[in-house]
Structure formats: C-alpha cells, structure tokens
Amino acid sequence: MTATADAPVIATPATPRGSSNFRRQRRLRTLRKVVLGLAGIAGFLVTWQLLPTLGVVNAAYFPTATDTIAQLLALFRDLEFWRNVGRTLTSWALGLLIATVLAVVLGTIIGLVPFLRRATHTTVEFLRPIPSVALIPLAILMFGYQLQAALLIIVFASFWQVFIQVLYGVADVDAVARDTARSYGLSRGAQVVSVVFPTALPYLMTGLRLAATVALILAITAEMFMSVPGLGRAIMIARESGQWTTVYALVIVTGVLGLLVNIGFRAIERRSLAWHQSVRGEEVL
Numbered sequence: 001m002t003a004t005a006d007a008p009v010i011a012t013p014a015t016p017r018g019s020s021n022f023r024r025q026r027r028l029r030t031l032r033k034v035v036l037g038l039a040g041i042a043g044f045l046v047t048w049q050l051l052p053t054l055g056v057v058n059a060a061y062f063p064t065a066t067d068t069i070a071q072l073l074a075l076f077r078d079l080e081f082w083r084n085v086g087r088t089l090t091s092w093a094l095g096l097l098i099a100t101v102l103a104v105v106l107g108t109i110i111g112l113v114p115f116l117r118r119a120t121h122t123t124v125e126f127l128r129p130i131p132s133v134a135l136i137p138l139a140i141l142m143f144g145y146q147l148q149a150a151l152l153i154i155v156f157a158s159f160w161q162v163f164i165q166v167l168y169g170v171a172d173v174d175a176v177a178r179d180t181a182r183s184y185g186l187s188r189g190a191q192v193v194s195v196v197f198p199t200a201l202p203y204l205m206t207g208l209r210l211a212a213t214v215a216l217i218l219a220i221t222a223e224m225f226m227s228v229p230g231l232g233r234a235i236m237i238a239r240e241s242g243q244w245t246t247v248y249a250l251v252i253v254t255g256v257l258g259l260l261v262n263i264g265f266r267a268i269e270r271r272s273l274a275w276h277q278s279v280r281g282e283e284v285l
Contacts (some may be wrong), residue, residue, distance in 0.1 A: 034140055064244045073248040085138050088230035091147060092219040095154030096212055104204065107166030108192065132157035132218055133151030150222035157218045158211040169200025202273055209265040216261055220254055
C-alpha cells in the first residue's frame with residue numbers, strides 16, 4: 001500500500017497465484033531455503049570435524065565427521081544393516097497403523113457422544129502423561145523380548161497423539177453444519193463422512209504426523225532396551241564392543257529416517273489438505 005499527504009491510500013494488488021512472477025518468487029523462496037539448509041549442514045560438519053581434531057573432545061569417543069561418514073558408507077554395503085533398517089521400519093509401521101486405527105475409531109465415537117467424553121476425561125488425563133518407557137518392564141513380562149513387546153509401547157505412545165487430535169477435531173464441528181445435515185435427513189454415517197470427517201481431517205493429519213515421529217523414537221528405544229532386532233539393538237551392540245564410529249554412523253541413520261518420516265508426512269498432509277486454508281496460507285507465505 002502507498003500513501004502521500006495529498007493522495008489517498010492505494011492498495012497494491014497481490015501477485016496472482018498462477019502468474020510468472022508468483023512462480024518465480026516461489027522458486028526463489030525454495031532456492032533460498034535449500035541454500036540456507038545446505039549452509040547449516042556444512043557448518044555443522046565443519047564444527048564436528050574440528051572438535052576432535054583440535055582436541056576439544058576425546059577423539060576415541062567422538063570420532064571425526066570424515067571417519068563417521070566413511071563408516072556410514074561402509075554400512076551401506078552391509079546387508080545386515082539394511083535388514084536392521086527394515087526391521088525398525090516394520091515395527092514402526094505396524095505400531096503406527098494399529099495406534100492410528102484405534103485412535104480414529106475411539107476418538108470419533110467418544111467425541112460424538114458427550115456422555116462418553118465426560119466419562120472418559122479423567123481416565124484420559126491420567127493415562128496420557130505416563131511415559132511409554134515406563135511400560136518396558138510390563139511389556140517384557142507380557143511378551144518377552146519379542147516384537148509384540150515393542151509394539152505395546154509404540155502403540156501406547158502414538159495412540160495419544162492421534163486420539164487427542166481427533167477429539168479436538170470432532171468437537172470443532174460447526175453446530176450449524178451439523179443441524180443442517182440433520183434437517184436434510186442425513187444418517188449418522190453420512191453426517192460423519194460429510195460433516196465430521198472434513199472438519200476433523202486437519203487435526204487428524206497433525207496428530208498422524210506427530211505420531212509418526214513418536215513411533216519411530218519408541219521403535220528404536222524398544223530395540224535398544226528390549227533387545228528387539230533393529231537399528232537400536234545394532235547401536236547397543238556397537239557401543240558394547242567399543243565401535244564408536246559405528247555408533248555415530250547408526251545415530252545419523254536414525255536421524256535421517258526421522259527427517260524422511262517428517263518430510264513424507266508433511267507432503268501427505270499438504271496434499272490431502274490442499275483445500276484447507278492452513279495449507280493454502282503456507283503456500284502464499
């Protein structure tokens with residue numbers, strides 16, 4: 001907007017979304033993000049390389065970045081490494097799937113029935129803050145050192161991320177829209193599909209994205225402390241044998257997996273909510 005002492009305020013029109021200027025500005029923003037991201041990674045690697053090289057930390061327990069990356073490349077040629085990645089992703093996917101199905105079904109039912117929501121409020125607030133790692137002894141007693149034990153703590157931690165969001169989404173349904181659906185004679189199922197689901201979907205996608213990260217953390221934690229095969233167990237074996245370069249290389253792998261999971265679910269969220277104002281607003285900024 002522009003203004004002078006003698007002239008009125010004139011609004012400058014926004015750049016049309018489909019114009020060449022808009023596309024050029026979007027490409028420039030994307031390029032700037034990529035450059036800044038690469039600069040941050042380069043700065044981190046240089047700092048990592050200098051710390052043990054200059055003797056700031058003990059190189060025996062904190063290997064240089066070059067040694068760690070070399071060990072990481074060696075792991076890529078190891079078939080057992082890829083098996084461990086597959087085992088970790090399998091427990092992560094199963095736990096996330098079970099937690100999501102349970103959370104969506106229970107969250108929708110409880111959210112739609114005010115009596116159930118009031119009756120379960122205290123129980124939910126009691127169970128939700130319990131740390132999942134506190135259930136490790138119980139999981140071992142119930143299932144032993146098996147995948148089922150890992151799934152128990154993965155599902156418990158991931159469930160609440162989705163369940164609470166679904167409850168909020170169902171509660172956010174506009175009363176006028178619900179009454180309109182009833183006045184048109186829509187069945188309960190049709191109301192859920194046409195009114196409740198579109199309103200709750202943004203909440204569900206947020207909960208699913210958070211649950212995906214939590215599930216990966218708990219999958220690796222279970223492997224570390226419950227001897228379930230996977231990347232977590234490989235980290236513990238390398239630590240016990242004093243292979244610190246391998247330990248750091250595997251830690252990098254877990255971090256990359258977490259990054260890929262977050263990016264993947266962010267892409268799914270944006271695609272499924274392309275019609276929603278929150279995603280449309282992100283594209284404009």
